[in-house]
Each structure stands twice: as C-alpha cells, then as structure tokens.
Amino acid sequence: MSSFIEFRDVHKTYGTGAVQYQALKGVNLSVQQGEFVSLMGPSGSGKSTAMNILGCLDVLSRGEYYFQGVPVSALDRHQRALLRRHHIGFVFQGFNLLARTSAHENIELPLIYRGLSKRERRWKVDQALDVVGLLPWAAHTPESLSGGQQQRVAIARALVTSPAILLADEPTGNLDSERSVDIMQLLSTLNQEQHLTIMMVTHEPDMAQYSQRIVHFSDGRVADDMGVSGG
C-alpha cells in the first residue's frame, strides 16, 4: 500500500543565481494515514519549508511528492488548488487571519469556497468555534483577540472543512502552557477518534510527546525519525 504522504529526495532552493539558498537538501519522508507526526529541529532547518510544500502552498525544486499516491510535483496550479481545497487543513505559524473580519467569518471562508449552504456553514462554524472554545468570541475580529485566541481561530478554520490531513506549523507557539495542553489534547482526540492525519511543527518536546512519531530536521535533511517512547 502506498503511503498517505511521501517525499522522495525533495530539494527546495530559494532565490536564483548568487543569492540561492538550499532550504531542503534531499528529504525522504513517508507518513501513513492516521499518523500524528511532529517535526522538530533547530530554527532554519527547513521545517516550515517542508510543511509549505506538503500543504501545496509552495512547490519543490527537485524530487517527488506523492499525496495519496498522486504525484503532486506533476500537478498544475489549478489541480494543486483543488487538492488544498478538498484534502488539506493548514495552520500557519503566523495565523494569517483576514483583518477586520470576525472569527465567525474567518472560519466560514473555506466553506464559502466549498459551496456550502448558509445553514450548513452556520452549523459547521459554530461547531468548530465550540471545539476550540471560542463560541462567545464569534463576532470578534482578530484585532480584538489575544494571540492564543487567534491561534485557535486559525485551527478552527483549518478543521472546519474536515480535511484528510491537518498541517500545523507551531500551533502552540503563541500559547501559554495551559492553553497549549488544551490544543494538544484537542489534536490528540481528533487523531485518535477521527483518525485525522496530523503533521505538526514544534520546538517543545512536551508538545511532541502528544504525537506518535518525531521527525528531526537538521540543515535541510531528516536527521532522525523515531517513535515516541511510551506514547
């Protein structure tokens, strides 16, 4: 059986000519359906770069990427957009919420593009808001929400479409430890009960403990790939 996600010798080079920078230097990685994987490693080691390529937000420079057996490196822009729309939920390191737009509307956005009816949208958004504990803040815009609350809006937006895989770039980076634990328990529950495949970047070993597998990045390569002891 082919992997849910597979990177084969993936390279990513930023820039051109004299200012080229190799962010990924041959990454091999495969993830099975239902896994909960943490990506760790020093700053600048290429974790976000890998996540962006996984989320079809960026394209690789060399190598191959298979998503459920589909060769993503061979898809055009439109096909990658459809892949994002139907299968991927992405949580950004910097939230990327729409400014001056309420939490409700931010979370509703992906559903509008998916063509859901107003009633369905309302129901799903409320459900997602409830899951991240933000129902009372539905009408607030990002400007009037704390960093942690914005992070939870971003997570709710990624989850509201029931994606096949959740890609989260430092989802607890802006939260205090209590809130972080809440979020990790939420992800853990989704992984165990709904078999949601999750890939998460984190700097905190405590958070990585919630996943089943930790992939260590170092200088654009996978340095270490191991299961979580006692996880």
Place this chain on the structure above:
Amino acid sequence: MFGNALKLALQAIRRNVLRSFLTTLGIIIGVAAVITMVTLGKGATAQVTAQVASLGSNLLMINRGQGFGPGRDRVSSPAFTLDDIDAIEREVAGLQAVAPMSSSNATLVMGNNSWNSTVRGSSDALLVAGNWQLDQGRIFTADEQASGAAVCVIGQTVSRQLFAELSPLQQSLRVGRFHCEIIGVFKGKGQTTFGQDQDDIVLLPWLTFSQRLAGHREVQQIYISLLDYVDAESVKQRITTLLRIRRHVSNPAQQNFSIMDTAELADTLTNTTRTMTHLLAAVAGVSLLVGGIGIMNIMLVSVTERTREIGTRLAVGALEREVLWQFLVEAVVLSSLGGLMGVLLAIALSFGLSWWMSIPYVFDAGITLTAFAFSALVGVVFGYFPARRAARMNPIDALRSQ
C-alpha cells in the same frame, strides 16, 4: 459561483470602508469634473451660437472710429448724416435696407414705475437691417417717420420692467420729457457677447429722436442689410470708397470709420468658442487623468495587503478564478457606484453653474458615457490586474509579500 463572488466582494468593500470610499471618491471627482466642464463648454457654445444668430446674416454695420470695441477713438471721429445714408442708398447697388441709428440714455416713466434705458432713433428699415422682429404690434409708418410722430416700439426688458404681465400696446410712455404711444414690442434677442442686454431698448422714429430727445442730427451708426446674392466684400469696398470721399479721408491709415460684417463677426465668435471648448476639454482630460491616478494610487497602495489576503484565500481553498471574480466584482461595484455618483454630481453642478453663469444647460450623453466608461475602466484595470498577479503566485509567496 457569481453569487459567492458578489457576497465576498461586498464583504470586502464593507470591511475596508476607507479604501472603498477613497477609490469611489477618485472616480466621482474624475467623472464629475469632466462632465461639468464639457457641459459648461457646450452651454457657452450654444449661447454664442444663439448670439450669432441674433446678429442676422449678411448684415453690415458702419461705426465711426477706426475699429470695433471699446477704447477706439470713436467719439473724436465725426458722426454720419442722413445725407450719407441717402448717398449709400443711391450709389451702392445690392442693398436691401439701410437704417440710421443713434442712441441716448433716458429715464422711462410709466405710472409709478421708472426705468433707465437706451433710447434709439432709427427707421422701419431697422427691422431688416438690424435683424429685429416684432412680437406684438407694428413698426412706424412712413407718415409717422416723416412727421416725427410720438410713437415708439419697446424691447422685452423694458416691457417686463414697466408693464410686467400687462400689455404695453397703446400705453403712453414718458421718455425723458415727452410722452409717446407704444405701438409695438420687439421679440427678445438676449445678451451680446459682451454681456449687454439687447432687449433694454426703446426705438423712436429718427426724426422724433432727433427733435424731441437728442437735439442734434448726428447718425452714430448705419445698419445695412444686403440682398441674398450679393458679395459682402465688394459692397464693403464700394461703401468704403464712397465714405472716404464724403468724409475727406486722404490717408487710408487714418480712416475715421469702420465697416463690420456679421459673417466675419460670427466667424470670430465661433472661433473663440471653439478655442474655449478645446481648452475646457483639455482641462477636463487632465482632471480625468488626475482622478484616474488617484484611483490607481489607492489600488496600488493596498496591493500588499490585498496580496496577503489573496494568499490567505488561496491557502484555505479558493481557486484562482474565484479570487479573480471576487476582485473583478468588487472593482466593478466600486467603479460603477462612483461613476453613477459622479454623473449625478456633475448634473447637479453643471445645472447650478450654468444657471449661475446664465448660459443654457446642454446635457451631453457622449461625454457622460465616456467619462463613466473611462473611470470604470481605470477602476477595474487597477483593481483587477494586481489581483490577477497575486492569484497566480504560489500562495506562500503571496502570503509573504511585504
């Protein structure tokens, strides 16, 4: 899909009230400025055209002095005489009518109303030679002219000032120190190009004017109407030769009279307004351009923010064409809203201004559509093309844009 685009576009407009307002404002100003200027230009042209028509065609006007207009030494030159008129009628062929003209200011009194007006002395030939028409009543008979009868024909302004809605016919009007019977009312002619009201007039038979009001026999101007087939240039030439002899002009550079031809004057006026209309059109073009640049600026200033927004939308599952539709709808809604408000503002402005400048209001559908279309185009182009660039980027590059 279109419904979604509309929903998202309206959401974006509402969310960025200031940006939407400024974009719309640019369009409003551009559209309103152009339409207003061109409308005023057209109004002024229409007015001059009407004035040219009131001059009549194929008419000559002989003045003393060297030329036409204020500041020429008209007064120091000798006046004409009735003999000059006889001589012209006798010796120059191709004339339809020749009329003397002298004027003087006098106070008119009617009951308790009084009014200062220009009183002119001339003959029945003035109807043809001065392009006047009667609205009511009649002009002087030959007997009245020969005997210096106390009769007069008044202009619309005098009629309005002294009689309001009543009929002035058969009324006895005091002109200076004598009374005369009003036998006719002229049709309105409007203002001259120099802002003089041509309808503020009382016309007396020449003899009456000379004996009862002016106390002299000077003819200040001569009005001549030519027969249809006659060439104005050669008639002018013949009159010039005749008058030079009669007025003892030996050096043509010191000629003490001048002959004006309405066709020539009409040409001059028409050329002037044409120049003015071109000038207005140029100014209008500049303001449209400035409005366009304003719209462009606002659109470009917000490109970074919008690029990130587009990155976010793509990242959460929007397709390129959905993003483009949204931006196109947004640009179209803002531009047409601005264009519409601009048109309304322009109509109000040009209506008010033309009333204030007392020129006719002439609605010009062509320029209204052009201005609207141009501004809408600028709005759509500068709203749409940056969006298209962003929508074609990798979402992560759009998100990173600074």
